[in-house]
Amino acid sequence: MSHGKIEAALCAVLRQMGVEQPTVQLERPRDLSHGDVASNVAMTLARELKRSPRQIAEQIAESLDLEAAGVEAVEVAGPGFLNFRLSSGVVASVLRGILVRDEAWGRSETGGGERVMVEFVSANPTGPLHIGHGRQAALGDAIASLLTWTGWQVHREFYYNNVGLQMESLVLSVHARYLQHFGLEAEIPEGGYHGGYITEIAEGLAQEVGDRYVRDFAEQSLDEIRAFVVPILRAEQDRDLNDFRVFFDEFYLESSLYSEGRVEAAIQALKDTGLVYEHEGATWFKTTEFGDQKDRVMVRSNGLPTYFVPDVAYHLHKWQRGFHRVINVQGSDHHGTVDRVRGGTQALGLPEGFPEYVLHQMVRATRDGEDVKFSKRAGSALSLRELYDEVGVDVTRYFFQMRKPDAHMLFDVDAALDQSDKNPVYKIQYAHARMCSIFAKAGIEAESIEAGATDLSVLDHELERELVKNLGEFTETLERSARQCTPHVLCEYLEQTAGSTNGWYHAGNPTRNPELAVLAEDPEIRQARLVLARAxxxxxxxxxxxxGISAPTRMDRAILDEEP
RNA sequence: GCGCCCGUAGCUCAGUUGGAUAGAGCGCCUGCCUCCGGAGCAGGAGGUCGCAGGUUCGAAUCCUGCCGGGCGCGCCA
Structure with a gap:
């Protein structure tokens, strides 16, 4: 806003007072009673001027040119803050911008159109997604979206670990159930998969091929079973994600790293750095050179690479594909890989902070105050689909997004099922729907509301000023939320804004408090408030x-009940 | 043992990267309420910000050391 003018006026006064190179910090106070803009200069200069902060502040306040600063009033408060109050019209002018930019309001160009990849979920295709994946899906998708809104060109990527031991274990598990289907003795291997879905797939396999693998089990049978199993599980994961409104631009197969020779190339490149050595028959890489706690094995004594190598190859390829900024969203149990991967990529010449990581903690679900037990079918924690089928996609997404990633979170199913304003998701949606219902009641189309020459200075009630203040902070909140990769910052903001909205709306109940009603008698006030409601x-x-949450224009019971 | 994350109201969590009297929701207490929109509204009680030092005008926030919880620690991914 008009911060520049205030800063200039302050500097002018400070120079008069003998400060040679004044630097002024302006901030937006949290509390409305502290004005629209505040400065702490008096406090920071206390030492230099050898006077108390309040004395300094008083002097500044007296000598300040209010008109030049573009403020209505200035006052000294607390330990020595200078609080500036802008005229309500100036503050409310932000509403004009909101109405004009409409669907683009909140967008910024911080990213400058640069490409960024967000890799998230990346679940192994060994079973249905559970709530931990859900948290990651909701977080990753929101982060990607936040980056889009702040001017980045975003690519959403899912990495499939489709080679390795868990794959073998999966296939052997299905095979065991398959044999059991024909009444044969068989056991799920150690570390194998016990979920009911394994039996479902084994039954399907039996239907498809009959007892072929019982009669005639050959070398390539496991590969054939695998070719049957994996697409089924992948398809199920895709359905679960799509119904959760999470979509990817690319699915990257780990196996392609081998088939395209990238793993071999990475081994060679790492060896070429000279940072390798042989020890106990294995080849080690000196990741400690890059801050890792320990050196890592890159080629095992049996000649096979460890996971370290394809991981480095993969991230090298991300860079080569033109993504010079990459954000990996992962469970915090993987934090040990961060220094390892970066060690490898830095050795190959990539910059220090590449890739970036957002690590999130685990999720615990409770119902009636007790932990939600295992899902029999999924054979693990509660499955993502079971959760959102019960409480709805909007609520599930929001609950995962409203907590900061790096803390454990509790998913309270009872709280999620509440459909009143107590549930933050509905609180926000209700506030939105209420504005829409006002327009309906006034008999006007929301899109037709224009600020034009409306005198917005009539919006000077405390509740209105607070609401206007909130609305003006949307863009910067969104930027901060994106910069920190923390969607919960935006959630907090929306909840607070919805709270202010509901407070304003209730205070203006026409039968109790007609002078604050949105649809006021006075046409000028009515118009100004409609502008505010529209904003x-x-x-x-x-x-x-x-x-990625819906914004219903009506909160009908029927809509709630069939909410996806 | 080493490394990373967390510790804020009875419970679940915020706290704009150092600012003003530490804030929401649930639960609890007290009043209203048949209302432009439904389990609604207004207010209240509730805190040694894990503990102890330090840095400075000023610390929940930064630095150090402890305590407690989670996760990870050389040929698993």
Whole structure:
């Protein structure tokens, strides 16, 4: 806003007071009673001027040219803060911008159109997705969306670990159930998969091929079974994700790293750095050179590469594909891989902070105050689909997004099922729907509302000023949320804005408090408040859109019940 | 043992990277309420910010050391 003017006026006064190179910090106070803009200069200069912060502040306040600073009033408060109050019209002018930019409101160009890859979920195709994957899917998708809104060109990627020991274990597990289907003795291997879905797939296999693998088990039979099993599980994961409104631009297969020779190439490249040595028959790489705690084996004594190598090859390829910024969203149990991967990529010449990581902690689900037990079919924790089928996609996404990634979270199913304002998701959606219902009641189309020459200075009630203040902070909140890769920052903002909205709306109940009603008698006030209501609607809708959550115009019971 | 994350109201969690009297929701207490939209509204009680030092005008936030919980630690991924 008009921070520049205030800064200039402050500097002018400070120079008069003998400060040679004044640097002024302006901030937006949390509390509305502290004005619209505040500065702490008096406190920071206390030492230099050898006077108390309050004295300095008083002097500044007296000598300040209010008109030049573009403020209505200035006052000294607390330990020595200078609080500036702008005229309500100036503050409310932000509403004009909101109405004009509409669906683009909140977008910024911070990213400058640069490409960024967000890799997330990347579950092994060994079973249905559980709630841990759900948290990652909701977080990763929101982060990707936040980056899009702040001017980045975003690529969503899913990495399939389709080679390795768990794959073998999966196939052997299906094979065991398959044999059992024909009444034969068989056991799930140690570390194998016990979920009911394994039996389902084994039954399907039996239907497809009959007892062929019982009669005639050959060398390539396991490969054939695998070719049968994996697509089924992949398809199920894809369905679960798509119904959760999570979509990817690319599925990257680990196996392609081998078939395209990237693993071999990476081994050679790592050897060429000279940072390798032989020890106990294995080949080691000196990741400690790059801050890792220990050196890592890259080629085992049996001649096969460890996971370290394809991981480095994969990230090298990300860079080569033109993604010079990559964000990996992973469970925090993988944090040990961070220094390892970076060690490898740095050795090959990539910059220090590549790739970036967002590590999130585990999820615990409770119902009636007790932990939700295992899902029999999934054979693990509660499955993602079971969860969102019960509480709805909007609520599930939001609950995962509203907590900061690096702390454990509790998913309270009872709280999620609540459909009143107590549930933060509905609180925000209700606030949005209320604005829409006002327009309906007024008999006007939301899109037709224009600020034009409307006198917005009539929006000077405390509740209105607070709401306007909130709305003006949407873009910067979105930027911060994106910069920190923390969607919960946006969630907090939306909840707070919805709270202000509901407070304003309730205070303006026509039968109790007609002078604050949105649809006021006075046409000028009515028009100004409609502008405010429209701005609220835009901000809430855009915010929900960023998070991939719907913004209903009506909250009918029927809609709630069939909510996807 | 080493490394990373966490510790804030009875419970679940925020706290804009050092600012003003530490904030929401649930639960609890007290009043309203048949209302532009439904389990609604207004208010209240509730805190040694894990503990102890340090840095400075000023610390939940930064630095050090402890305590407690989670996760990870050379040929698994």
């Amino acid at each position: 609220v609607q835009i901000v809430l809708r855009n915010g929900l859109t960023v998070l």
